[in-house]
Amino acid sequence: xxxxxxxxxxxxxxxxxxxxxxxxxxxxxxxxxxxxxxxxxxxxxxxxxxxxxxxxxxxxxxxxxxxxxxxxxxxxxxxxxxxxxxxxxxxxxxxxxxxxxxxxxxxxxxxxxxxxxxxxxxxxxxxxxxxxxxxxxxxxxxxxxxxxxxxxxxxxxxxxxxxxxxxxxxxxxxxxxxxxxxxxxxxxxxxxxxxxxxxxxxxxxxxxxxxxxxxxxxxxxxxxxxxxxxxxxxxxxxxxxxxxxxxxxxxxxxxxxxxxxxxxxxxxxxxxxxxxxxxxxxxxxxxxxxxx
Numbered sequence: 110x111x112x113x114x115x116x117x118x119x120x121x122x123x124x125x126x127x128x129x130x131x132x133x134x135x136x137x138x139x140x141x142x143x144x145x146x147x148x149x150x151x152x153x154x155x156x157x158x159x160x161x162x163x164x165x166x167x168x169x170x171x172x173x174x175x176x177x178x179x180x181x182x183x184x185x186x187x188x189x190x191x192x193x194x195x196x197x198x199x200x201x202x203x204x205x206x207x208x209x210x211x212x213x214x215x216x217x218x219x220x221x222x223x224x225x226x227x228x229x230x231x232x233x234x235x236x237x238x239x240x241x242x243x244x245x246x247x248x249x250x251x252x253x254x255x256x257x258x259x260x261x262x263x264x265x266x267x268x269x270x271x272x273x274x275x276x277x278x279x280x281x282x283x284x285x286x287x288x289x290x291x292x293x294x295x296x297x298x299x300x301x302x303x304x305x306x307x308x309x310x311x312x313x314x315x316x317x318x319x320x321x322x323x324x325x326x327x328x329x330x331x332x333x334x335x336x337x338x339x340x341x342x343x344x345x346x347x348x349x350x351x352x353x354x355x356x357x358x359x360x361x362x363x364x365x366x367x368x369x370x371x372x373x374x375x376x377x378x379x380x381x382x383x384x385x386x387x388x389x390x391x392x393x394x395x396x397x398x399x400x401x
Contacts, residue, residue, distance in 0.1 A: 110246035114199055114239050115181035121174035121206070121235040128153060128228055129168035135326060136382035137369020140227060152226040154325075157216050160273045170209065170232065177202035177239065196247070200255050201262060203243055206236035208263035212270045291351040294328045300335030307386055308338045310393050311375075319345045319362050320371040323352060327371045330383045 131138045138153055152158070158166055177199055184195030210233040217229060244252065320327030334342060347362035347370070357363065365374060373380040373389065376396040380388065 110242055111181045111185040111195070111199070113242040113246075114203075115178050115185060117235050117238045117242065118174045118178040118181060118202070121232060121239075122171050122178055124228065124231055124235070125167040125170035125174060129165045129171050132158070132165035132167060134382070135329075137326070137372075138228065139368040139381075152217070152221050152229065155220075157213070157220065157274050166209075166274070170206070173202055173205050173209075174235075177206070196251075197255070200243060200247075200259060203236070203239050204259045204262045205266055207240050208266040209270065210236040211263075212267050212274075216274075289323055289352040291322055291346075291349060294322060294331065296328075296331050296334075296336040296339050298332045298335045300337035303386060304334045304338045307389060307393075308334060308341050308343070311343050311389070312341055314375065314393055314396055315343075316373065316375040316389075316393070316396075317343050317345050317365075318371050318373050319347055319365055319367055321347050321352070323348075324370040326383050330371050333383075333386070 128138060132153070153167075156162065160166055160169070180195050180198035180202060184199065187195060213229060214233055217226065318327075318330065320330070331339065331342070331344075345359070345361055347358040347367070348356070349359060350356075358367070365372065369381055371381075371383065373384055373392070375389070375392040378392050378395070380392065
């Protein structure tokens with residue numbers, strides 16, 4: 110049991126760790142299976158992915174998966190043949206993961222019907238695999254002894270999540286936003302001389318920033334450049350006619366093979382997420398060095 114649980118929880122720690130890191134860095138995740146990258150990042154960037162709008166849930170998930178992996182490794186290497194304490198720790202961790210997965214599965218079904226999030230489904234599958242491995246390799250009496258504590262822990266976890274993430278109502282699923290009319294965001298910051306010079310270089314070298322009008326990270330990137338820079342900003346809107354379920358991105362965006370917004374393409378280099386002026390200038394320096 111400990112070996113299988115250790116492998117599955119290790120994979121879960123890596124997967125949720127990646128999601129947590131991308132969230133903390135305000136970067137879009139790669140969603141190659143979803144087909145529609147906006148769908149995946151919309152789910153992972155929603156209020157249901159953050160505790161109190163501050164802490165990425167995936168970070169706590171990675172910590173929990175890691176704790177289960179350590180407990181499983183401890184049980185695997187322990188001189189105590191029964192590994193009673195280690196098994197209890199693994200069961201407790203599994204209860205936390207399973208209850209969280211159940212709650213998030215409910216959110217996916219009620220708040221995001223029709224959207225696809227491979228990362229979410231992978232985490233749910235891993236937590237189910239851990240639970241199944243424990244059940245398959247634990248005696249009936251042990252399972253009965255841990256049933257009440259496990260059920261209490263799962264109930265407490267779901268209550269905690271409902272208070273910190275929000276409590277989705279299945280009856281509201283039909284009222285979920287299915288269309289957004291195009292509205293150009295208003296840029297309010299003043300443009301610095303550096304921003305104006307950088308925009309001129311970007312245009313001269315054929316660089317492009319691909320984004321969506323509803324994308325918060327795209328808006329923040331534009332704010333970095335300021336309002337005056339928008340007059341010559343090399344921007345490609347991927348939903349010029351508005352967004353709706355089932356509507357594809359503009360052809361230029363599809364051809365660019367985007368994984369999220371914003372995405373910069375400078376020469377042959379693709380930069381995903383918000384970029385600093387230093388990073389953009391470095392990419393231009395590298396491109397211009399090749400061109401010379």
